[in-house]
Amino acid sequence: MRKAIIAIGGGEIRTRGTATIDREIIRLTNKKSPRLLFIPTASSDSERYWRHVQDYFGNLLNCKTDVLLLKHEPPSQKKIVEKITWAEIVYVGGGNTLLMMRVWRRLGVDKLLRSAYENGTVLSGISAGAICWFEAGHSDSMSFSNPRNWNYIKVRGLGLLKGIYCPHYNSRTRGVPRRKDFQQMISRTGGTGIATDNNCAIEFLDGQFYRLITSKDYARAYRVYKIAGQTFTEQIGRQKDLAPIELLYRPSRTSADRWGKP
Numbered sequence: 001m002r003k004a005i006i007a008i009g010g011g012e013i014r015t016r017g018t019a020t021i022d023r024e025i026i027r028l029t030n031k032k033s034p035r036l037l038f039i040p041t042a043s044s045d046s047e048r049y050w051r052h053v054q055d056y057f058g059n060l061l062n063c064k065t066d067v068l069l070l071k072h073e074p075p076s077q078k079k080i081v082e083k084i085t086w087a088e089i090v091y092v093g094g095g096n097t098l099l100m101m102r103v104w105r106r107l108g109v110d111k112l113l114r115s116a117y118e119n120g121t122v123l124s125g126i127s128a129g130a131i132c133w134f135e136a137g138h139s140d141s142m143s144f145s146n147p148r149n150w151n152y153i154k155v156r157g158l159g160l161l162k163g164i165y166c167p168h169y170n171s172r173t174r175g176v177p178r179r180k181d182f183q184q185m186i187s188r189t190g191g192t193g194i195a196t197d198n199n200c201a202i203e204f205l206d207g208q209f210y211r212l213i214t215s216k217d218y219a220r221a222y223r224v225y226k227i228a229g230q231t232f233t234e235q236i237g238r239q240k241d242l243a244p245i246e247l248l249y250r251p252s253r254t255s256a257d258r259w260g261k262p
Contacts, residue, residue, distance in 0.1 A: 001120035004028045005161060005204045007130035009196030010094070010168040011215065013056045018126070020215040021201045025124045026061060029088045034122075036063040037087035041103050042095030042128035045071040049093055063089070070103050077108065084112045089122045092129030094167075097155045098141035100128055110158055117160055127167045130196075132157045138166035138182045138193070140173040147174060152181045154189065161204060162192075163249060169195035169222060186224045187231040192249040193224035194236075202236075202248075209248040211239045225251055 006025050011018035026034055038053045040046055050067050058065040068083045069075070075083075084090070090113065092100075104110045117123055123133060131137025134157045142150035152173075154164065166182040179195075186193045196202060200219035203210040212221050221236040232251065 002028075003117055003120065003206050004122045005117070005133050006122070006124040006201050006213070007133055007161070007165065007196070007204075008124070008126040008167075008201040009130065009219070009221075010127050010171060010198035013126075014052045016056070016060075017199060018201075018215050021199075021213045022057070022061060024201075024203065024213050025089060025091070025122060026063065028122045031088060033062050033064055034088040035086055036065050036089040036091055037083055038065060038067045038091050038093065039070070039109075039125075039129075040067065040093040040095070041070050042097060042100040043093050044095070044099070045069045046093075046095075053091070053093070057091070068109075070107060070109065071099075074107055080107065080109065081112060084109075084116050084121075087116065087121055089124060090116060092123075092125030092132055094125075094127030094129055096141045096144045097128040097131050097137060097139040097157075098153070099144070101132065101155060101157065104132075114158060114160065123160070130167050130201075131155065131165050134161045134163055134165040134194070135159045136164045138164060138178065138185055138195075140176075143174055150174075152176070152178075152185065154185060162245060164189070164191055164193045166193055166195035166224075168198055170197040170218075170220075183224055183231055183233060186226055190226050194221070194248065195224060196221045204245070205242060207245060208242045209239060209245055210242055212236065223249060223251070225249075227251065 057063040139155040197219040199216040
């Protein structure tokens, strides 16, 4: 059974800004009217966000939609299992990643989503809803609790995908640029970072890097990594076929040769 994840860097479903990406999410189910479960934990179960998803995915893109509300009055464990099992697509909304991951782990949603992935449910989401599939992510979660005095932080995800992920790479939170701060994070922590601009998504199939999907011409994706104490940023090229996941994280030959790395 095919396993698929689409991680979206940012965009507005309210204005149909990610339509190209969202149609690919639906296509992956091989269904004309797939069952889509929206999980808005990161936005504290925003009712307005849910209405936009219903209108967009339900009315415009012909999905059967449902929502899993977890923040204020969580449903029973049985109901949570039923909703996640029902879904052919899980779409996770943006917002406070740290809050979302804490709620998921407390309620066991993290384990249920891993099982859904293994069983062929298409996993997708935007911003916080993209970070969650990776080992960790560059998050502005602290800005929600203290908007005047905060820093970007690294938040642990589900680990279905390798690396540290940064959404909104070409954007800012409360005037603080993502790009520069993410580069500094990788410089401090090491490892490989994967970043996408708004309106850019990375598609993974069966644990392999498949392709980039963009809904705006300017949107790009990047790898950020550290070699011999120096941090590099490189644009990720577009794939024509499935490629080993390592390819996504591999530095260019130019940088590797420069520092004598394999």
